[in-house]
Amino acid sequence: MKNLRLSAGLAIAMLLALVGFQGTAFADAKHKLVIQVSTDDVRTQNIALNNAVNLQKALGDDIEIEIVAYGPGLSLLTPKSPVSKRVPDLALYENITFSACGNTMKKVSKKSGKDVTLVDGVKVVPAGVIRIMELQEQGWTYVRP
Amino acid sequence: MTATDKISDEMLNAFIDHELSDDDMMQIYMTMSKDSDLRTRVCDLRATRDLLRSAYQIAPILSQAQRLPSRFPAWGLAAMVALMSAGGLLGWLAYPVWHPPAASALVADVDQPSASRVKVVFHASRNDAAAFEQILDEAETLLAANNGGGAANLVRIVANGEGLYLLSARTSPFKHRIQQLNAQHKNHVVFAGCSQTRKRMKRERGESIELLPEVLMVNSGVIELLELQEKGWRYLPI
Numbered sequence: 001m002k003n004l005r006l007s008a009g010l011a012i013a014m015l016l017a018l019v020g021f022q023g024t025a026f027a028d029a030k031h032k033l034v035i036q037v038s039t040d041d042v043r044t045q046n047i048a049l050n051n052a053v054n055l056q057k058a059l060g061d062d063i064e065i066e067i068v069a070y071g072p073g074l075s076l077l078t079p080k081s082p083v084s085k086r087v088p089d090l091a092l093y094e095n096i097t098f099s100a101c102g103n104t105m106k107k108v109s110k111k112s113g114k115d116v117t118l119v120d121g122v123k124v125v126p127a128g129v130i131r132i133m134e135l136q137e138q139g140w141t142y143v144r145p
Numbered sequence: 146m147t148a149t150d151k152i153s154d155e156m157l158n159a160f161i162d163h164e165l166s167d168d169d170m171m172q173i174y175m176t177m178s179k180d181s182d183l184r185t186r187v188c189d190l191r192a193t194r195d196l197l198r199s200a201y202q203i204a205p206i207l208s209q210a211q212r213l214p215s216r217f218p219a220w221g222l223a224a225m226v227a228l229m230s231a232g233g234l235l236g237w238l239a240y241p242v243w244h245p246p247a248a249s250a251l252v253a254d255v256d257q258p259s260a261s262r263v264k265v266v267f268h269a270s271r272n273d274a275a276a277f278e279q280i281l282d283e284a285e286t287l288l289a290a291n292n293g294g295g296a297a298n299l300v301r302i303v304a305n306g307e308g309l310y311l312l313s314a315r316t317s318p319f320k321h322r323i324q325q326l327n328a329q330h331k332n333h334v335v336f337a338g339c340s341q342t343r344k345r346m347k348r349e350r351g352e353s354i355e356l357l358p359e360v361l362m363v364n365s366g367v368i369e370l371l372e373l374q375e376k377g378w379r380y381l382p383i
Contacts, residue, residue: 033371047270047306051367054341058365141374143367144382145270145306 029064034135036144037073045076045083047145070101070128077122084119091121101128262296266373268382269308276383277311288330305339305366314355327359339366
């Protein structure tokens with residue numbers, strides 16, 4: 001009986017460890033893809049979002065997607081681009097993340113003298129290119145539409 | 146006996162799941178480009194697999210939840226969880242070892258064709274002829290190195306979005322070069338077009354794009370890019 005209780009305790013401990021280890025949601029998604037947006041071309045920005053939507057449809061929870069916008073591509077995540085209207089809805093998917101380049105934001109606000117406003121559901125990373133590089137080093141695949 | 150008869154369903158299923166060696170994959174791609182029956186079979190098998198996948202996404206979760214407690218005693222469960230944790234940890238620790246580095250020197254490989262082969266997937270998503278010409282030039286350089294013997298360099302050129310026009314039988318400015326490259330390096334180069342794009346263009350613009358006979362149709366260009374990278378292919382977009 002004692003043994004049984006011990007193993008039950010052990011099981012729960014292991015389970016907790018397992019859950020803790022997996023950490024953030026979708027850390028164990030089968031496919032991971034980072035999409036680069038570095039242009040203010042509206043058509044390309046739309047294609048990037050279409051890619052994300054189609055992949056989410058085709059692979060469901062099997063994929064985790066991060067869209068990294070920097071340089072002129074930052075407009076995708078600000079009210080400046082008409083495409084940014086689509087972003088908040090897409091950001092509601094648990095496995096789609098939007099990352100704005102902090103360096104670009106600093107540059108833009110220095111030039112314009114105003115803070116950059118991002119649309120809802122976007123997080124800021126220190127540098128877009130470094131973010132893409134880091135994700136690739138962690139085994140993420142990469143697409144630039 | 147046609148080529149189609151020689152390839153079993155098991156083989157094709159492995160092909161669809163990208164489980165074959167690169168050479169076998171290439172062999173089937175080549176056969177497919179000439180054999181419309183085989184293309185139909187691959188499409189059918191792929192559809193079946195997708196159906197199965199979507200059906201099983203819901204089913205196993207329910208049945209496991211119901212069955213587990215009655216079938217497995219507590220120690221069994223404990224052992225299972227312990228194994229899973231250990232496996233997870235092991236996998237996590239081993240990950241950096243077996244996973245190919247994303248950014249490595251492509252040029253170094255090209256300089257020494259016999260040392261190790263290079264697998265490159267080029268991506269054309271814009272109808273940009275100048276950029277595509279550059280892709281063809283680079284592909285040609287990689288493929289020309291194959292004459293030196295040793296492991297062969299492999300090239301795949303995936304077009305989606307507006308890039309599909311570059312592989313269109315009507316609009317491609319590179320019909321001749323594509324045909325030539327394909328004929329010269331039959332076993333080492335594949336041109337692939339995205340059928341999702343083709344469908345979308347038909348739906349949204351009423352445009353029906355006929356692809357060059359050398360071009361292989363893949364279900365989704367982006368998924369093709371994703372899966373090839375996961376298999377260690379280098380990715381170069383234009």
